[in-house]
Amino acid sequence: MQIEIWSDVICPWCYIGKRRFEAALAAFPHKEKVTVVWRSFELDPHAPKQYPESLEAMLSRKYHVSPQEAAAMNTRVSSLAREIGLEYRLSEARPGNTFDAHRLLHFAASRQLGEQATERLMHAYFCESLPVGDADALALLAPELGLDTDEVRAILASDAFAAEVRADEKRATELGITGVPFFVFDGKAGISGAQAVETFADALAQYVPN
Numbered sequence: 515m516q517i518e519i520w521s522d523v524i525c526p527w528c529y530i531g532k533r534r535f536e537a538a539l540a541a542f543p544h545k546e547k548v549t550v551v552w553r554s555f556e557l558d559p560h561a562p563k564q565y566p567e568s569l570e571a572m573l574s575r576k577y578h579v580s581p582q583e584a585a586a587m588n589t590r591v592s593s594l595a596r597e598i599g600l601e602y603r604l605s606e607a608r609p610g611n612t613f614d615a616h617r618l619l620h621f622a623a624s625r626q627l628g629e630q631a632t633e634r635l636m637h638a639y640f641c642e643s644l645p646v647g648d649a650d651a652l653a654l655l656a657p658e659l660g661l662d663t664d665e666v667r668a669i670l671a672s673d674a675f676a677a678e679v680r681a682d683e684k685r686a687t688e689l690g691i692t693g694v695p696f697f698v699f700d701g702k703a704g705i706s707g708a709q710a711v712e713t714f715a716d717a718l719a720q721y722v723p724n
Contacts, residue, residue: 610647
């Protein structure tokens with residue numbers, strides 16, 4: 515069974531959904547027959563490389579809420595993340611455009627390192643204040659992913675893997691995906707959002723291996 519997961523590396527619910535899905539998959543008796551493919555989705559394709567403001571201020575402006583309400587949103591999602599072992603540092607987050615990050619993920623996937631790269635970039639953004647739109651900062655993660663730093667720099671300086679990102683986004687549109695995370699099971703059934711572990715477990719249980 516192939517499970518495709520559309521996500522963005524700066525979506526806090528995507529990282530939470532990733533962990534909950536992983537917990538369900540770990541307990542699935544046929545997990546060795548499941549292939550997970552990560553797909554690109556940009557929450558804001560028009561975002562600048564680096565926002566000149568804090569995440570809290572950006573959310574306040576984007577959702578037309580007060581700074582206090584934006585802070586409360588971050589507190590709530592951080593609390594849920596902590597329940598599954600993730601220590602978000604959203605007050606120090608450095609949001610920005612994620613197109614280059616998605617291109618890096620596709621390059622890593624071409625080397626069979628997509629899962630490791632997705633985990634590393636999400637952790638770096640949410641827990642280590644990675645400036646996600648900074649190509650140099652992304653390139654510095656290369657050795658941890660088993661990739662060559664100079665090669666990553668060259669790829670990010672070009673338009674390599676841009677078509678792959680756009681193809682993922684085009685397919686998301688065709689499938690009617692408007693928010694992430696979104697999980698597609700064998701190109702058919704879809705699950706939207708960072709659902710409970712039990713929800714993912716129930717979906718996996720529908721799979722009968724050959």
